[in-house]
Amino acid sequence: MRRVLALACLILGLISAPARAETDALRSTGNLGVIIERASGSVLIVDRTAHAILDRVEGFGDLSHASVVFSSDARFAFVFGRDGGLTRLDLLTGAITGRVMQAGNSIGGAISDDGALVAVANYKPGGVRVFDADTLEPVASYDTGAKTIGLVDLPGRRFAFTTWDTGETWIADLSAPDLEAVVIEGIGANPYDALLSPDGRSYIAGLFGEDGLTRLDMWDDTPEPQRILPGYGRGEEPLPVYKMPHLEGWAQAGDRFVLPAIGHHEVLWVDAKDFTEAGRTKVHGQPVFAVARPGGRQVWVNFAHPLNDTLQVLDTQSGEVIETLKPGPAVLHMEFSPRGNEVWVSVRDAGVVQVYDTESFELIAELPANDPSGIFFTARAHRLGL
Amino acid sequence: MAEGRVLALALVAIPLVASAEPDPAHLERLVIQDCGSCHGLTRKGGLGPDLRAESLSHWDADGLTEIILDGIPGTAMPPWRPLLTEAEAQWIAQYLLTTE
Numbered sequence: 001m002r003r004v005l006a007l008a009c010l011i012l013g014l015i016s017a018p019a020r021a022e023t024d025a026l027r028s029t030g031n032l033g034v035i036i037e038r039a040s041g042s043v044l045i046v047d048r049t050a051h052a053i054l055d056r057v058e059g060f061g062d063l064s065h066a067s068v069v070f071s072s073d074a075r076f077a078f079v080f081g082r083d084g085g086l087t088r089l090d091l092l093t094g095a096i097t098g099r100v101m102q103a104g105n106s107i108g109g110a111i112s113d114d115g116a117l118v119a120v121a122n123y124k125p126g127g128v129r130v131f132d133a134d135t136l137e138p139v140a141s142y143d144t145g146a147k148t149i150g151l152v153d154l155p156g157r158r159f160a161f162t163t164w165d166t167g168e169t170w171i172a173d174l175s176a177p178d179l180e181a182v183v184i185e186g187i188g189a190n191p192y193d194a195l196l197s198p199d200g201r202s203y204i205a206g207l208f209g210e211d212g213l214t215r216l217d218m219w220d221d222t223p224e225p226q227r228i229l230p231g232y233g234r235g236e237e238p239l240p241v242y243k244m245p246h247l248e249g250w251a252q253a254g255d256r257f258v259l260p261a262i263g264h265h266e267v268l269w270v271d272a273k274d275f276t277e278a279g280r281t282k283v284h285g286q287p288v289f290a291v292a293r294p295g296g297r298q299v300w301v302n303f304a305h306p307l308n309d310t311l312q313v314l315d316t317q318s319g320e321v322i323e324t325l326k327p328g329p330a331v332l333h334m335e336f337s338p339r340g341n342e343v344w345v346s347v348r349d350a351g352v353v354q355v356y357d358t359e360s361f362e363l364i365a366e367l368p369a370n371d372p373s374g375i376f377f378t379a380r381a382h383r384l385g386l
Numbered sequence: 387m388a389e390g391r392v393l394a395l396a397l398v399a400i401p402l403v404a405s406a407e408p409d410p411a412h413l414e415r416l417v418i419q420d421c422g423s424c425h426g427l428t429r430k431g432g433l434g435p436d437l438r439a440e441s442l443s444h445w446d447a448d449g450l451t452e453i454i455l456d457g458i459p460g461t462a463m464p465p466w467r468p469l470l471t472e473a474e475a476q477w478i479a480q481y482l483l484t485t486e
Contacts, residue, residue, distance in 0.1 A: 064427035208462055240464035243423045305420045
């Protein structure tokens with residue numbers, strides 16, 4: 001359990017000290033992260049500055065489509081498994097410090113702004129369940145009666161989430177005595193995911209069943225659905241979508257941000273002030289993630305099956321593709337170092353996680369992993385709306 | 387321009403797949419990973435419904451083959467005809483009906 005995997009160190013030619021808690025050496029968590037190994041239901045704890053695997057922890061159940069949030073002190077990772085398991089992992093000791101099976105089929109989670117509550121969105125039974133972050137005792141349950149997606153934390157101990165089947169956004173207020181939720185109807189046909197702007201103001205749901213997206217102004221007392229980029233497909237026959245895009249990380253650069261199109265091999269640029277279209281860029285395939293490098297100078301895009309061996313880098317000023325990389329089969333996820341100098345890329349079918357320098361696009365490290373999917377660094381602990 | 391290139395790539399890729407006999411290892415991985423991204427790696431369901439054998443008992447292999455090739459229009463179930471041959475779709479239909 002608690003070994004530094006030698007291979008990663010060899011590749012790097014580094015001597016990576018086994019800086020684990022049991023050595024009694026002090027260490028911080030600011031440069032730690034986790035990688036989901038979906039085939040084996042295990043999680044790697046990594047040191048992102050040393051490019052080293054510190055630990056492999058097992059016992060998380062079905063981790064297909066797993067996601068992770070961090071405690072506000074960035075010591076604990078909450079891992080949300082597809083089978084409904086919610087597991088808390090201590091990054092310093094590698095110990096699992098809590099686990100509940102909270103539903104049959106879940107999709108993602110969030111942690112409240114004060115770090116006190118962890119929420120999980122579920123497909124089956126559809127809705128959101130909220131737990132105490134310390135005890136993992138249940139606190140509240142919102143039964144939406146539909147597959148629930150796009151769960152984010154909002155300022156003021158609130159969560160927002162949206163339903164695939166019924167097109168509703170719910171805003172649950174966990175600071176209110178009765179833990180009430182407000183339901184906003186008319187979000188649109190089949191919202192597949194949603195994201196929140198870094199200021200907590202714009203909640204945008206992507207629609208699968210309609211050409212367009214829907215924005216809610218969360219600074220409004222009674223947010224009204226505002227359709228944005230309606231008809232962006234311009235009546236063109238949509239292409240088959242072999243994997244749903246994810247809306248994660250607000251890829252904003254200057255006065256515009258980028259979103260993946262659905263059914264079109266394009267990313268869409270949106271004016272950050274008035275939410276009108278500000279351009280589009282043809283890309284290699286159906287985009288899955290379009291994530292801005294911190295600072296916003298570039299946007300990195302990966303693609304759905306069968307074009308998922310490729311990554312493209314867009315320059316945010318010109319909107320042009322400036323680099324096309326071929327990391328290998330099944331590029332599933334990207335995670336930037338907090339200041340954006342490096343990006344970690346999981347290449348599932350090659351069984352590796354690659355680290356690229358974002359200035360030179362050079363491959364600078366490669367770590368072995370068992371069907372790697374999501375990569376999550378502790379800097380997420382300090383960001384709103386993830 | 388970019389779209390033209392993508393189409394050309396896809397055209398090159400299809401005959402490579404199409405000329406081959408169904409390759410069980412490849413197709414099993416496709417079912418687990420790529421059908422799995424919507425139906426769950428263990429086929430218990432996700433955005434798409436449960437695809438375990440007992441849940442599909444109301445289907446015969448031909449019906450399933452057709453759904454796989456043509457998708458279900460108006461839903462998120464995509465047509466796989468651009469990526470799979472009929473023989474491959476049939477193999478997957480059999481696999482779904484007979485494998486836990």
